[in-house]
Amino acid sequence: MKKVVAVICCFCLVASSAWAQDEEETQKGFKKQNLFTGGSVTISFFNGQTVLGANPIFGYKLAKWVDAGIAFNFMYASQRYYYQYDDKIKQTVYGPGIFTRLYPVSFLFAQAQLEHNFTSFKYYAAPGSTMYMSGKINTSANSLLLGAGFAQGRVEGSNSFYYICVLFDVLKDINSPYVYVTTNPNNSTQQHATATPIIRAGFNIALFQKR
Incomplete structure (x- = not known):
């Protein structure tokens, strides 16, 4: 947990420093043209499996090389024939988040x-099954996603562009939707979580871009 706090504090300090530096170069105060929205959408249908998801964002350009904002995560997945013929599972994941992006160059960013x-x-x-029983499990977890990405079309004076990034959940909570959990075959109470890559591609859309 101490490492997580240190990482968050580091990003906050860098963002604050960048904002202060940018204020010296430009007019102070809130600028509505720095507001943006956007996000990514996931749609997949394959071999009895359905995955639908959305990750909308709303943010503000703090400086030329720092963005920050809020996000909402939603994903629905269903699959047939999970354990046996004619059974199925349904999983729903949702939750809020905050994010920041740092751009060392205009087309690359850390997030x-x-x-x-x-x-x-x-x-x-499955109907008539004697091996498995229907059931429901509800869980929750914190996730800290760290990674990097590529921005296409991000130029000075425009806050609209396409992006793709790869993120990893460094907290690796066993209840996180971003980890693969394995169980010790000799002790079912021992579980290990491995972070899986999260690939997101979407659009950043300026709300009040100057013309």
Whole structure:
């Protein structure tokens, strides 16, 4: 936890420093043209599996090389034939988050995103099944996503561009939707979580861009 706090504090200090520096160069005060929205959408249908998701964002350009804002995460997934023929599962993940992006150059960025996600997992046993029973599990977890990305079309004077990034959940909570959990076959109470890569691609859309 101390490492997580240190990382968050580091990003906040860098963002604050950049904002202060930018204020010396430009007019002070809130600028509505620095507001942006956007995000990414996930749609997948394959072999009895359905995945639908959205990650909308709303943010503010603090300086030429620092963005920050809020985000909301939503994902729905369903799959048939999970354990046996004619059974199925449904999983829903949702939660709020905050993020910041640092741009060392105009087309590359480092990103930190803190989320708190709620997960609902439902299992529907096959009709007449004697091996498995239907059930529901609700969990929640904090996730700190760190990674880097590429921005296409991000130029000075414009806050609209396309981006793609790869993130990893460094907290690795076993209830996080971003980890792969394995169980010790000799001790079912021992579980290990491995962070899986999160690939997000979407658009940054300026709300009040100067013309």
